Amino acid sequence: MSQDTKRLLDLARQNDVLDDAEVRRLVLAAGVSDSKRLQEVASRAVLGKSVQRWEYPFEHRTSGGDIELGKTYQGQLFQLSEEDLTKHLLAVGQSGSGKTTLFYSLLDGVGEPFWVFDLKRDYRHLLRRRGGLLVLPWSELRFNPLRPPEGVSPRRWAQVFSEIFGHATALLSGSKNYLMKRVIQLYQLYELFEDVSPPFPSLHELELLVEVEKVNFVRKSSDYRDTLLNRLEAMNLVAGTVFDCSQGYGVEELLQRDVVFEFDGLSRDVQNFLMEVLFAYVFEYRLAQGHRGSGLRHLFVLDEGKRVFSVYKERQDASGIPEIDELTAKMREFGEGLVVGDQEASKLTDSIKANTYTKFLLPTGDRKQFEAVAESMDLSERQAEFASELGTGEAVVQVGNGGPVPVKLDNYQIQKDVSDADLQELMEEKWRRLEYEERSFTKQFELKVAPNRSTDLDTDEVVDDPEEEEDSLSSEAERLLMSVVERPFAPLTERYEDRFSSRYKGNKAKSELAEKRFVTERQVRDPEGQRKLLQPTQKGRQYAEEELDLDTKERGRGGVVHSYWQNRIKTVFDEAGWNTSLEHQDADVYTSMGNTELAVEVAMGDNPREVEHVQKHLDNGIDVVWVACRNQDTLEGLRERLEEQELLGSSVVLRPVRHFNNVDNPPV
Numbered sequence: 001m002s003q004d005t006k007r008l009l010d011l012a013r014q015n016d017v018l019d020d021a022e023v024r025r026l027v028l029a030a031g032v033s034d035s036k037r038l039q040e041v042a043s044r045a046v047l048g049k050s051v052q053r054w055e056y057p058f059e060h061r062t063s064g065g066d067i068e069l070g071k072t073y074q075g076q077l078f079q080l081s082e083e084d085l086t087k088h089l090l091a092v093g094q095s096g097s098g099k100t101t102l103f104y105s106l107l108d109g110v111g112e113p114f115w116v117f118d119l120k121r122d123y124r125h126l127l128r129r130r131g132g133l134l135v136l137p138w139s140e141l142r143f144n145p146l147r148p149p150e151g152v153s154p155r156r157w158a159q160v161f162s163e164i165f166g167h168a169t170a171l172l173s174g175s176k177n178y179l180m181k182r183v184i185q186l187y188q189l190y191e192l193f194e195d196v197s198p199p200f201p202s203l204h205e206l207e208l209l210v211e212v213e214k215v216n217f218v219r220k221s222s223d224y225r226d227t228l229l230n231r232l233e234a235m236n237l238v239a240g241t242v243f244d245c246s247q248g249y250g251v252e253e254l255l256q257r258d259v260v261f262e263f264d265g266l267s268r269d270v271q272n273f274l275m276e277v278l279f280a281y282v283f284e285y286r287l288a289q290g291h292r293g294s295g296l297r298h299l300f301v302l303d304e305g306k307r308v309f310s311v312y313k314e315r316q317d318a319s320g321i322p323e324i325d326e327l328t329a330k331m332r333e334f335g336e337g338l339v340v341g342d343q344e345a346s347k348l349t350d351s352i353k354a355n356t357y358t359k360f361l362l363p364t365g366d367r368k369q370f371e372a373v374a375e376s377m378d379l380s381e382r383q384a385e386f387a388s389e390l391g392t393g394e395a396v397v398q399v400g401n402g403g404p405v406p407v408k409l410d411n412y413q414i415q416k417d418v419s420d421a422d423l424q425e426l427m428e429e430k431w432r433r434l435e436y437e438e439r440s441f442t443k444q445f446e447l448k449v450a451p452n453r454s455t456d457l458d459t460d461e462v463v464d465d466p467e468e469e470e471d472s473l474s475s476e477a478e479r480l481l482m483s484v485v486e487r488p489f490a491p492l493t494e495r496y497e498d499r500f501s502s503r504y505k506g507n508k509a510k511s512e513l514a515e516k517r518f519v520t521e522r523q524v525r526d527p528e529g530q531r532k533l534l535q536p537t538q539k540g541r542q543y544a545e546e547e548l549d550l551d552t553k554e555r556g557r558g559g560v561v562h563s564y565w566q567n568r569i570k571t572v573f574d575e576a577g578w579n580t581s582l583e584h585q586d587a588d589v590y591t592s593m594g595n596t597e598l599a600v601e602v603a604m605g606d607n608p609r610e611v612e613h614v615q616k617h618l619d620n621g622i623d624v625v626w627v628a629c630r631n632q633d634t635l636e637g638l639r640e641r642l643e644e645q646e647l648l649g650s651s652v653v654l655r656p657v658r659h660f661n662n663v664d665n666p667p668v
Contacts, residue, residue, distance in 0.1 A: 093362025151288030421504025606637030
């Protein structure tokens, strides 16, 4: 090969024009011919193509699909298909580059349900364009990660849960194995290996089990226990009421809806855990149901990918390959698409970069981040140089094995003006309709783990630090606390309407009371749906007495849910014309009419003490004893206990508390 031909070949290669058929033919002919004329023609062709390539170093490519995202630099529509999304998508760009706007357009064009994990409250604004959207701030979320997905065995879920929890909270292999053993032990105490049905243990029961666990004097075992207990305590404390349930909202039903999960305000570990466990939960559910097949079923969107797909955790040999990395490759087989965005590609796992079929490179402010994406897209030197000059709303996109193409993205117009008050107004009715089951113990768990702890779970309060300085409250928070003490059973919405000019101000006051541990939030189901109640803590009662000069004497005993049902039942009997009182004859509710005496006990859980109360009332000459049970599981458990003691009969009646919701047609 002559020097002239070699220079021509190097020039063609340098400017990415060797894939042009005409150039290849001319360079080859020039290389095998001594014709000066032919070499000049080849040289002019290479130079001409090189100039064109320098200005636009990409092939003219078309795209197909129903999701329109913008136009190429040649004015052609750029589209993706839902099939493309089943193979996952990655978008990398600095803040303000147009990444979130791209995701808005993407979600607007998708015909299947999606879930967005939102850490910055960016996606609530889609309510203005998508009326069926459900936005769930974490304070409204109820989810029990220890309830296995439908069709998944407890033993398998114990392994998956332990891996996910360990990855999210940076547990090493030893601590993860210790965790898995405790989860299996907990499932045994809830008899889930014999019958996978409610009740299910929550993270609070797991924390309690680990707390009372006797550790032998082997240092390693003690270290594992202490490390795990530290993670669980922090998780349950920070997450508030998220995990405070036996069964949370039906994940299987939520998969049929467009949902934005707002995790802003939670700690990093809790955010990571919730995102990862929901990924795993959906995958295991799809696997168990055999939902294989082509086509998009559902889409996940995560705008801060490194939170879940962290390269640092991927490189921790001691903790093994993260479960979430394994799921990324497997999800596509079940129609679960994944859209991931981030500002820092170098901090993303190699797995997410390798397992995303479509990649968007938007403007990046850091050379290291730019090169990490350019390398994964295999951009040529000139293509990378072109991409480094992109402006806001522009991207270089690669779909599958096709060549990259620059795209001017559509500017999705949306007003980002949905405030917390707006969200409350728009979503409150939807939140009220979401159902969940409150926590409860089994006999086995109570006997072996919590024999001295009340199953009336709504009485739990935060223990205050005696050395902690007294918190002061804003005037709005004081106003709400006063309402809670004076009217303990009023629903939150009613309190807001009576005491505040807007729901936003009322919700802000509630958040202040909750954050400073003056109140805890509970829920009951009344005739109109879920009613939110606020229960003063010891700290809240002390403040109300000393600073607000209020009488904090409780109307009933136990927690606010227990007291609510005591007063509700009394109202029902009063309306029926009976002579009724609370705490008389040592009964939750005592009522009489003529020669008939009836005692009602409100049972929050399947507790042996309830049987003792029944026996005591019968021994004291009470004619009829009713046990009003919080839920069906409590009723069935107490029925078995009473039958064992031969107490169940015409003088002892079990009823669900919900039967007392209808004052017009009371169960008397």
